[in-house]
Amino acid sequence: MTSTQSPIVRMQQLNKHFGSLHVLNNIDLEIIPGEVVVVIGASGSGKSTLIRCINGLEEFQSGSLDVDGNELLPNGKSSKALQTIRTEVGMVFQQFNLFPHLSVRDNVTLAPMKVRGWSRQDAEETADKLLERVGISDQADKYPSQLSGGQQQRVALARALAMEPRLMLFDEPTSALDPEMIGEVLDAMRELAKEGMTMVIVTHEMGFAREVADRVIFIHQGEIAEQGPPEQLFDTPQHERTQSFLARVL
Numbered sequence: 001m002t003s004t005q006s007p008i009v010r011m012q013q014l015n016k017h018f019g020s021l022h023v024l025n026n027i028d029l030e031i032i033p034g035e036v037v038v039v040i041g042a043s044g045s046g047k048s049t050l051i052r053c054i055n056g057l058e059e060f061q062s063g064s065l066d067v068d069g070n071e072l073l074p075n076g077k078s079s080k081a082l083q084t085i086r087t088e089v090g091m092v093f094q095q096f097n098l099f100p101h102l103s104v105r106d107n108v109t110l111a112p113m114k115v116r117g118w119s120r121q122d123a124e125e126t127a128d129k130l131l132e133r134v135g136i137s138d139q140a141d142k143y144p145s146q147l148s149g150g151q152q153q154r155v156a157l158a159r160a161l162a163m164e165p166r167l168m169l170f171d172e173p174t175s176a177l178d179p180e181m182i183g184e185v186l187d188a189m190r191e192l193a194k195e196g197m198t199m200v201i202v203t204h205e206m207g208f209a210r211e212v213a214d215r216v217i218f219i220h221q222g223e224i225a226e227q228g229p230p231e232q233l234f235d236t237p238q239h240e241r242t243q244s245f246l247a248r249v250l
């Protein structure tokens with residue numbers, strides 16, 4: 001990782017309001033290719049909104065945002081860039097959002113066939129490789145409701161990877177899982193990080209954050225209150241707000 005690489009995400013002075021609520025306040029954030037950034041902070045601090053802005057799921061009101069050379073404009077005035085970004089940025093949510101009426105394999109092949117125009121054969125070959133990679137190749141013909149939460153979340157990961165994303169966003173991917181299933185999802189994410197995927201991860205799994213993050217960002221009331229390498233942020237937090245947050249969650 002070198003600082004001379006140009007960022008894949010460049011957010012400058014970004015502001016986001018929900019009505020009178022100022023949810024993101026002058027956010028500056030650059031992410032370089034291959035970087036793993038973990039976002040932490042209290043509930044309601046703006047973590048989800050921040051990452052949802054990156055793939056255009058939320059509009060912002062002012063500032064600038066460039067994702068892999070595609071410029072998203074304030075107030076949603078950028079439909080072309082939005083289309084490109086949606087195909088280049090993968091997202092995994094707390095709720096798995098799988099298509100219930102499709103088999104596991106068809107969940108993974110749908111977008112590459114529809115959006116990328118892949119043949120069924122190519123899409124299925126890729127899907128089977130990805131399902132193997134996340135450790136559920138034996139579940140390909142089942143339906144989501146027949147799988148455990150941990151398995152469903154790994155399907156969601158495979159589905160996002162099928163689009164060959166340049167960047168992956170994760171919004172509390174293990175928060176809806178039973179404790180015994182958290183590890184298998186984190187393992188799959190850990191592998192992805194090792195392979196060099198650029199990742200932005202909102203999580204409360206602080207041990208995981210410490211292990212995989214190149215950088216941890218602490219959000220407080222819509223502002224980046226503090227950021228740094230995990231050892232620095234977790235062991236010697238500089239700001240009182242970071243200290244009191246960590247005292248509550250660690």
Ligand code: ADP
Binds near residue numbers: 043044
């Ligand atoms: P976090 O992910 O850190 O818990 P969010 O980004 O979800 O925080 O929310 C930040 C703030 O924005 C909260 O006060 C939340 O209630 C508010 N908010 C989030 N989504 C909406 C929405 N669609 N409409 C209005 N307010 C929202």
Ligand code: MG
Binds near residue numbers: 047049171
């Ligand atoms: Mg959230």
